[in-house]
Amino acid sequence: MNCEIIAVGDEVLFGDILNTNAQYIAAGLSDAGAVVQWQTVAGDSPALIRQALATALTRCDTVITTGGLGPTYDDITKEAAAEWLGVPLRRNEAIAQQLRDYFASTGREMTENNLKQADIPEGAMPLPNPNGTAPGILLQKDGKLLIQLPGPPREMRPMFQNHVLPVIAAQTEKKRASRTLKIFGFPEAAVESRLRERMLSTQNPTIAPYVKNGEVEVRLRAQAPTAEAAYALTEPYAQEIHQLFGLNNYSLNGETLAQVLVNTLAAKGLRAATAESCTGGMVSAAITAVPGSSRVFDGGVCSYSNEAKTRLLGVRPETLKQCGAVSEPCAGEMADGIRRLMQADLGISVTGIAGPTGGTEQKPVGTVCFGLSTPTGTITLTRQYRASGDDVRENSRTRATMEALFLLLKAAVEWKEAPHV
Amino acid sequence: MNCEIIAVGDEVLFGDILNTNAQYIAAGLSDAGAVVQWQTVAGDSPALIRQALATALTRCDTVITTGGLGPTYDDITKEAAAEWLGVPLRRNEAIAQQLRDYFASTGREMTENNLKQADIPEGAMPLPNPNGTAPGILLQKDGKLLIQLPGPPREMRPMFQNHVLPVIAAQTEKKRASRTLKIFGFPEAAVESRLRERMLSTQNPTIAPYVKNGEVEVRLRAQAPTAEAAYALTEPYAQEIHQLFGLNNYSLNGETLAQVLVNTLAAKGLRAATAESCTGGMVSAAITAVPGSSRVFDGGVCSYSNEAKTRLLGVRPETLKQCGAVSEPCAGEMADGIRRLMQADLGISVTGIAGPTGGTEQKPVGTVCFGLSTPTGTITLTRQYRASGDDVRENSRTRATMEALFLLLKAAVEWKEAPHV
Numbered sequence: 086m087n088c089e090i091i092a093v094g095d096e097v098l099f100g101d102i103l104n105t106n107a108q109y110i111a112a113g114l115s116d117a118g119a120v121v122q123w124q125t126v127a128g129d130s131p132a133l134i135r136q137a138l139a140t141a142l143t144r145c146d147t148v149i150t151t152g153g154l155g156p157t158y159d160d161i162t163k164e165a166a167a168e169w170l171g172v173p174l175r176r177n178e179a180i181a182q183q184l185r186d187y188f189a190s191t192g193r194e195m196t197e198n199n200l201k202q203a204d205i206p207e208g209a210m211p212l213p214n215p216n217g218t219a220p221g222i223l224l225q226k227d228g229k230l231l232i233q234l235p236g237p238p239r240e241m242r243p244m245f246q247n248h249v250l251p252v253i254a255a256q257t258e259k260k261r262a263s264r265t266l267k268i269f270g271f272p273e274a275a276v277e278s279r280l281r282e283r284m285l286s287t288q289n290p291t292i293a294p295y296v297k298n299g300e301v302e303v304r305l306r307a308q309a310p311t312a313e314a315a316y317a318l319t320e321p322y323a324q325e326i327h328q329l330f331g332l333n334n335y336s337l338n339g340e341t342l343a344q345v346l347v348n349t350l351a352a353k354g355l356r357a358a359t360a361e362s363c364t365g366g367m368v369s370a371a372i373t374a375v376p377g378s379s380r381v382f383d384g385g386v387c388s389y390s391n392e393a394k395t396r397l398l399g400v401r402p403e404t405l406k407q408c409g410a411v412s413e414p415c416a417g418e419m420a421d422g423i424r425r426l427m428q429a430d431l432g433i434s435v436t437g438i439a440g441p442t443g444g445t446e447q448k449p450v451g452t453v454c455f456g457l458s459t460p461t462g463t464i465t466l467t468r469q470y471r472a473s474g475d476d477v478r479e480n481s482r483t484r485a486t487m488e489a490l491f492l493l494l495k496a497a498v499e500w501k502e503a504p505h506v
Numbered sequence: 507m508n509c510e511i512i513a514v515g516d517e518v519l520f521g522d523i524l525n526t527n528a529q530y531i532a533a534g535l536s537d538a539g540a541v542v543q544w545q546t547v548a549g550d551s552p553a554l555i556r557q558a559l560a561t562a563l564t565r566c567d568t569v570i571t572t573g574g575l576g577p578t579y580d581d582i583t584k585e586a587a588a589e590w591l592g593v594p595l596r597r598n599e600a601i602a603q604q605l606r607d608y609f610a611s612t613g614r615e616m617t618e619n620n621l622k623q624a625d626i627p628e629g630a631m632p633l634p635n636p637n638g639t640a641p642g643i644l645l646q647k648d649g650k651l652l653i654q655l656p657g658p659p660r661e662m663r664p665m666f667q668n669h670v671l672p673v674i675a676a677q678t679e680k681k682r683a684s685r686t687l688k689i690f691g692f693p694e695a696a697v698e699s700r701l702r703e704r705m706l707s708t709q710n711p712t713i714a715p716y717v718k719n720g721e722v723e724v725r726l727r728a729q730a731p732t733a734e735a736a737y738a739l740t741e742p743y744a745q746e747i748h749q750l751f752g753l754n755n756y757s758l759n760g761e762t763l764a765q766v767l768v769n770t771l772a773a774k775g776l777r778a779a780t781a782e783s784c785t786g787g788m789v790s791a792a793i794t795a796v797p798g799s800s801r802v803f804d805g806g807v808c809s810y811s812n813e814a815k816t817r818l819l820g821v822r823p824e825t826l827k828q829c830g831a832v833s834e835p836c837a838g839e840m841a842d843g844i845r846r847l848m849q850a851d852l853g854i855s856v857t858g859i860a861g862p863t864g865g866t867e868q869k870p871v872g873t874v875c876f877g878l879s880t881p882t883g884t885i886t887l888t889r890q891y892r893a894s895g896d897d898v899r900e901n902s903r904t905r906a907t908m909e910a911l912f913l914l915l916k917a918a919v920e921w922k923e924a925p926h927v
């Protein structure tokens with residue numbers, strides 16, 4: 086099954102918004118065992134939409150459009166589909182009633198324009214839209230399958246999951262499994278060079294590394310008659326990669342670093358606390374993004390100014406005076422201070438120069454110090470992130486957040502029963 | 507000038523990664539006054555790339571490819587371009603030397619495969635790549651322009667800015683200006699209904715609202731002989747929209763809510779402090795994402811557990827017992843507590859049930875309480891965000907973060923000289 090995905094809309098075409106819909110549909114189709122052959126973006130004009138549909142239906146057997154179904158577009162996408170079928174649009178009374186109910190339930194006024202959304206090509210199967218007004222449609226002709234979905238992701242995604250994927254999966258012989266291994270602390274080139282031989286030696290699964298937010302994701306993807314068998318094909322490679330990278334390969338199935346950290350802390354009955362300067366709360370925000378993180382996290386402090394470091398965390402004024410706020414001694418005292426204050430098992434601290442300004446020759450932009458306080462001692466370390474670029478501040482903050490989470494994870498994994506302090 | 511953008515790569519086609527390159531190039535071309543007519547994604551196969559190029563060069567006069575230039579792809583994209591020109595690939599000695607220098611400077615070994623990147627179609631103009639190994643190329647034939655850029659954004663973006671946009675801008679008669687107005691606190695439907703008449707009455711500028719992360723962005727875009735004249739065309743509409751929405755239209759040129767807040771606090775000489783429960787540090791992270799935020803922000807507390815609320819912020823145990831942690835009385839005491847602790851002018855607090863579990867009949871998932879403490883008094887309020895959906899936790903946390911920033915902004919704007927407490 087060869088598929089083309091057509092995203093309709095000037096807002097995507099002109100670069101106003103990211104084409105997240107095409108990625109979502111492509112990933113879903115691929116996992117269902119279909120082959121995505123093309124992706125196209127067409128503007129909001131009848132001629133362009135007609136041309137895109139004609140081209141796609143020539144070169145692929147399955148075509149999925151997204152967008153161009155709202156009342157403001159005058160339904161040009163649906164009309165193009167009706168033309169292809171050679172049939173008129175007909176009002177579907179069931180959809181019309183759903184529209185009336187939808188507007189009644191949201192208390193909004195329904196216009197005649199809205200009711201036009203109940204007009205679908207004769208013979209098309211409507212796909213219900215519980216999250217909006219535009220129904221999807223599914224058409225078949227001459228062995229070709231044409232599916233039209235609305236553009237808003239909240240409406241498109243459930244419709245794709247519930248009404249499109251089952252149809253696709255029923256027509257594909259092979260199923261696919263894909264899984265993501267996440268590796269922190271190795272540059273992409275180092276991951277690639279360690280994996281190169283394996284990447285070249287196997288086509289099923291395929292092995293592909295991608296750089297994402299300061300870490301490397303390795304995507305394994307296999308095909309087999311069932312999804313379970315496909316997943317089983319990935320397993321030996323996943324285990325082999327895990328052997329190669331150890332704890333740095335913290336996730337074998339796409340979990341975030343914070344998720345793995347929260348699970349590990351919970352399994353060991355540990356509680357962590359955070360003291361943040363340059364990351365300003367990003368570490369605690371990442372931990373609390375995980376549902377159930379209250380089992381392992383009471384809270385933390387964002388001590389942005391020197392005074393806050395002294396007042397809230399007990400950092401000594403002499404340390405700040407002699408070493409500065411961005412120093413390992415300060416990071417160590419911050420970590421000790423937050424562990425004490427929150428009566429936690431592990432205290433982590435981050436203090437650095439995020440940029441874009443504020444760097445010195447000794448401590449350039451991108452210098453970040455970390456402290457990790459445990460009942461058996463305190464360690465500190467310094468990282469130097471990229472010091473320039475448009476996104477220097479975001480880059481150093483994101484990487485420092487990952488590093489802090491990883492330091493906590495490492496400490497939790499290596500935790501030996503120790504007296505609680 | 508009609509343009510097609512072709513992103514080459516299975517990783518985009520199959521949905522492994524978002525096609526951010528196409529959006530970046532499309533937005534740049536549009537602002538330079540070119541018309542983006544099509545976007546296409548082609549897989550890593552010579553036949554598909556040839557087919558995509560042939561189709562694009564038939565229907566557009568300018569074609570820009572991104573990706574498919576690395577050594578691992580065997581340079582099939584470049585070979586397809588040479589075929590179109592009807593010329594062979596020739597080694598370019600200047601590029602070969604740059605490659606040798608690049609590998610020497612990074613301490614990596616250069617293989618014969620890498621050196622193949624110095625082979626470009628005869629007569630093509632190479633575009634230097636200071637951030638990687640694959641040069642871009644620019645070709646012209648029969649009035650058509652074909653530009654090939656590497657895929658990694660760090661390499662593609664500067665090459666596009668420095669070597670492609672000037673060429674495009676020189677060939678377009680009209681320039682475009684686009685600006686983004688941001689509106690917080692109005693649902694999209696309400697923004698649309700207030701703007702509908704204006705949206706329909708003007709084509710230059712165009713006016714288009716988009717929903718983004720709990721707020722609405724209104725994009726104004728105008729064309730004129732110069733970028734300055736185009737911008738001037740947007741001005742009366744921007745002012746009119748600002749009149750309509752008042753402070754809720756907090757940004758007239760795309761600044762984030764946190765940026766506007768930091769600037770407003772700084773202009774008034776005010777300092778703010780944060781006390782966060784369900785947002786877990788997202789408010790302080792947003793504020794400290796703004797360079798120079800130390801002028802207005804000393805720090806804050808993430809008081810995730812009840813004990814932390816009591817110990818760090820002085821929330822009374824009776825309040826927690828009688829009203830619960832997610833209550834306006836608790837939010838008020840948190841806000842007062844953090845303002846006192848940090849000796850700030852404004853204290854903001856957030857406490858809520860982010861979900862996906864933990865809701866009750868009285869306080870369902872998505873219930874969030876806010877407190878704002880000022881020298882003249884403390885106000886509290888409660889919001890009810892969406893209680894279901896895959897992203898319910900992220901949604902309520904993001905919206906609560908925006909609400910907290912907006913409450914601070916409103917307080918700063920309305921601030922009258924008052925005795926410092």
